[in-house]
Amino acid sequence: MVIKKGVAVALLGSKGFKDMQDEASEKSHQERVDEICDELDNNLYTEVIKKPSQKAAEQSKKNQHEDAVKEQFREQExxxxxxxEERRIEEQIREEEMRREEExxxxxxxxxxxxxxxxxQEQARLQEEARSKREEExxxxxxEERKRREQEQKEETERILAEEEERKNQERLAMKQQSAVLAGRGGPTNSMKPTLMGAATGSKSSFGKLTKKMVKEVAITKEEDxxxxxxxxxxxxxxxxxxxxxxxxxxGGAVDKNGEISRGDTILKVNDTKMENITLTEAQEALWKIEQQTNIGGKIVFTVAKSEIQQESDITFF
Known part of the structure; x- marks a missing residue:
């Protein structure tokens, strides 16, 4: 208050307050001083206390605003x-889902x-089974067809053989009726050695001692039918x-086509079957069996002693 009053007195004495002194004529000097002091006090309060407080408040408000902005920025960040992070996690989840889906x-x-x-594989197996079944069938x-044909062929062969045998029997019967008797049939016992009648009287084909030159092997190839x-x-x-x-x-037979066996030749062996010292029936049966057992294209080997009679027409039997 002392300072305020000193300032008020100085102001009253200044030229700026001249008009104020004129007005103070109506008031006392003390009252005027008090008013000036109050005014100075208010001005001083405003300048010294109020304004800094406002600035501090404004700065604080500004700082708070800045802090709020920073906080907002941090919050946004x-x-x-x-x-x-959520997008990254979602991307990872999507990738994981895609990977799982791909897997x-x-x-x-x-x-x-x-x-x-x-x-x-099952289809191939079934096809293979079906193929094997078809092949087996x-x-x-x-x-069955082969057996049937063989049976038919056998029956046909038997029929043909029977017919041929009948024909040959007829031919033999006719030939026997027309042929000459064996030479020396009416002679002594030691002259009864069988011979085939030749062209001239007394011309004989010996069935005794055989030479290598007389014996020959002839291979006949069996043909179908x-x-x-x-x-x-x-x-x-x-x-x-x-x-x-x-x-x-x-x-037309196989022997005829071969041409190496002639009428009058003596058959010594057929394959491994000997044809000596057996009956005619046994020889015919043995030859027939060998022919039936030989496959088409196989060989039937005859071991024969060639006849010495040159002309087959000169050979007669019984």
Missing amino acids: RRRQIQE QQAEQRAKQQKAEQQRL ERLRRE VPLDIDLEGGTDSPLGGKIVVSEVFY
Whole structure:
């Protein structure tokens, strides 16, 4: 208050307050001083206390605003980071889901491929079984057909052989009726050695000692539907004394086509079967069996002693 009053007195004495002194004529000097002091006090309060407080408040408010802005920025940054993290997590989740989906699809494809492979294998197995079954059925059918043909061929062969045998029997009967008797049939006992009648009287073909030059092996190839077609004579039950002789070679047969066996040749062996010292029936049966057992294209080997008679027309039997 002392300072205020001193200032008020100085102001009252200044030229600026001249008009105020004129007005103070109506008031006391003390009252005027008090008013000036109050005014100064108010001004001083405003300048010294109030204004700094306002500035401090404004600065605080400004700082608070800045802090709020910074906090808002930090909050936005946190939200952005959170959003980025969420997006990253979502992306990872999507990638994981896509990976799992791809794995599931790959597994599904693998299962489908395996199932398809199994189906194809099963289909191939069934086809192979069907093919094997068809082949087996075809084999059985061919086997039955072969057996049927063989049976038919056998029956046909037997029929042909029977007819041929009948024909040959008729021919033999006719030939026997027309042929000459063996030479020396009316002679002594030691001259009864069988011989075939030749062209001239007393010309004989010996059935005794044979030489290598007389013996020959002839291989006949068996052909389909082509029989050997030869006729035999002799045997132990004939005057030929156990020898088996070719009495006829029929035209078109396998022996005729070969051309190396002639009428009058003596058959010593066929393959491994000896044809000596057996009956004519045994010889015919043995030759027939050998012919039936030989496959088409196989060989039937005759071991024969060639006849010394040059002209087959000169050879006669009994």
